[in-house]
Amino acid sequence: MRDLRQEIKAKIEKQQFNCEKELTLSIISGKWKVVIIYHLGVDGPFRFNAIQKLFPRISHKVLANQLRELEEDGIVHRQVYHEVVPIQVEYSLTPLGETLLPIVLMMYDWGKKRMEDLKV
Template sequence: MYSIDDKQYPCSTSLTMKYIGGKWKAVILIHLIQKKRYSELRKECKVITERTLSLQLKEMEEDGLVTRTVYTSKPPLRVEYELTEFGKTLIPLLNSIAEWGMETAKNNKRIQAVE
């Protein structure tokens, strides 16, 4: 059993899913393996609404997975996101998830790539 801020997690898997679970967190995290401006992230994650992207980024920042840096020195305002050292520990897991998805897509006739 694990506990964070009085919330209980019955096993290590549920603890992991607290950080990367949901529809979009793993997708956003894999895009942040390399530092990205917010606008770049929006372009790469077109299917995620702007509100959802912002909320997920805020949650992951609060969880210590990503850092948000605001540059105001010259207009226009620039915001960049990148994985923290803690967030970078997820890279092998994220790569494994992506690899599993590619293999599944190759081997399952029901799955079709769509552009």
Template sequence: MTRAHGEVGDPPVGKYEEPATPEAAADRVEDVLKLLEGRWKLMILFQLFGGRVVRFSEFERAIPGISQKMLAQQLRQLERDGLVHRVVYAEVPPRVEYRLTAWGQSLCPALDGLLRWAATRGAPAEGVSDS
């Protein structure tokens, strides 16, 4: 028997609308970045990308330096924000598994784009000269 944790957040519903002003766009991006704030959240997300299902103890082994308290806190926040889904199995000892929600998995291409963008730092831009 499984049950989903009761505090799972839902992804935003609605159609994307172009921000009316640069300020509105900046505010929206800032709100998104706040979801990812925290020393360990990106490490946790990258452990889950690709449809992986990870148990708490696996996170502890995969992320050296994170305390149990901090790991639990960051997972709860990601769950509350609708990025991570938590399933508790009624077993002894209890088994808890984490996976990305569909919305959380859809973040992967955006972060991949950021990695590609960061890799271009220092590379000469096409059509732009330094003189």
């Protein structure tokens, strides 16, 4: 597994991002990350299986990787409940992740309006 956080830090140190927007996009890039952030922020927290039910076409492996990367970047918090059998894991947004929510909501509103405009 690649260590995305270290990769981003190295790029910042080497000044490989042309602007701050590239850093933001590198964190939220991934087919499912924006919608994961949306649902955790609006409807969450969620257990893994509940997230997977939101996206029937996502594989277990892809969802796990997307959540892991968001966790490594400090966007998602993974809470493990050891006292419950079987062990349960719940995902929620961190305070840093919550700062992305207004951006994600604006993207949602923009996309909704654009879809309405295209219906003709």
